[in-house]
Amino acid sequence: MSLLTLLAVLLLEQFRPLDSRAKLNRLFIRYANYLERHLNAGENRHGVLAWCLAVLPPAAGLLIVSALLYHITPFLAWGLNIGILYVTIGFKSVTREASAVASALRQEEGGLARAREVLSRWHGRPVDTFSEGDVARLAVEQTFLCSYRQLFGVVAWFMVLGAAGAMLYYASQILAQKWGSQDEKDFGRFGVFAAKAFELLDWVPLRFTAISFAVVGDFEDAAYCWRSQALQWAQEGAGILLSSGAGALGVRLGGPLPYEGGVEFRPELGLGDDPDADYIDSAVGLVWRTLVLWLVLLVLLTLAHWTAV
Secondary structure, eight states: OHHHHHHHHHHHHHHSOOSTHHHHHHHHHHHHHHHHHHHOSSOHHHHHHHHHHHHHHHHHHHHHHHHHHHHHOHHHHHHHHHHHHHHHOOHHHHHHHHHHHHHHHTOSSSHHHHHHHHHHHHHSSOOTTOOHHHHHHHHHHHHHHHHIIIIIHHHHHHHHHTHHHHHHHHHHHHHIIIIITSOHHHHTTTTHHHHHHHHHHHHHHHHHHHHHHHHHSOHHHHHHHHHHHGGGSSSHHHHHHHHHHHHHHTBEEESOEEETTEEEOOOEEESSBOOOHHHHHHHHHHHHHHHHHHHHHHHHHHHHHHHHO
């Protein structure tokens, strides 16, 4: 049933991408803001309580409702799983934005300005001072990171807990970005638990995704970059994904980025060439091959389960 659900949602995503996902984000963030206003006294225990109130009720509710629907008929539970997975992944938006940046970079007139505009909207920060190489480099990084956050991470937890798992990961990710990334000096220890909880949820699926990048790309270079470069990155999880993806693709990522407020210095990742528009398309292809690998593994697990039964 999980395989059929995932296939159905991927098809829906490709032909009818959901434009209202941002509305769900806003609703959940509004609820998170409410909890923050009423519970944030700067202590870790307040953050634990707020996280539990934000994440556990919807996840537990979906777990109960899914079980009840399955008891009535499996098709109702299947419909619920499709609906929840449909609103919690956003793979189509990743490939669309990456392809838009690559297409803009290939335009002879005004292409760089258009590519900067698309990337700025996708990245969430102005990139008006970026060169073509900077734009391509950040676009490849965004492709790897966003495909994990908006597809592989959600799917991994969906396979474990169904719709409840997808919602658990989706909500935890938002809270980690909203609370866990705040400076303790200004925000207190309220966001510490949100960051640690998401790191725990991320540990296995993130590394499995990095291994998958290596399997469908250049395994030797991906493994080398992972071992030697990942820990240099400020965020270990992002470092693992980017170093593995860069090695698998044979491209150089990381390095300084010239934002308007000053240069952001970052360690270099990967081996090989500097990225361009073609490498953005190659990154999308690597992500697609990784998805196919996951689907094949899921088919094999499903057949093994049926055979055992």
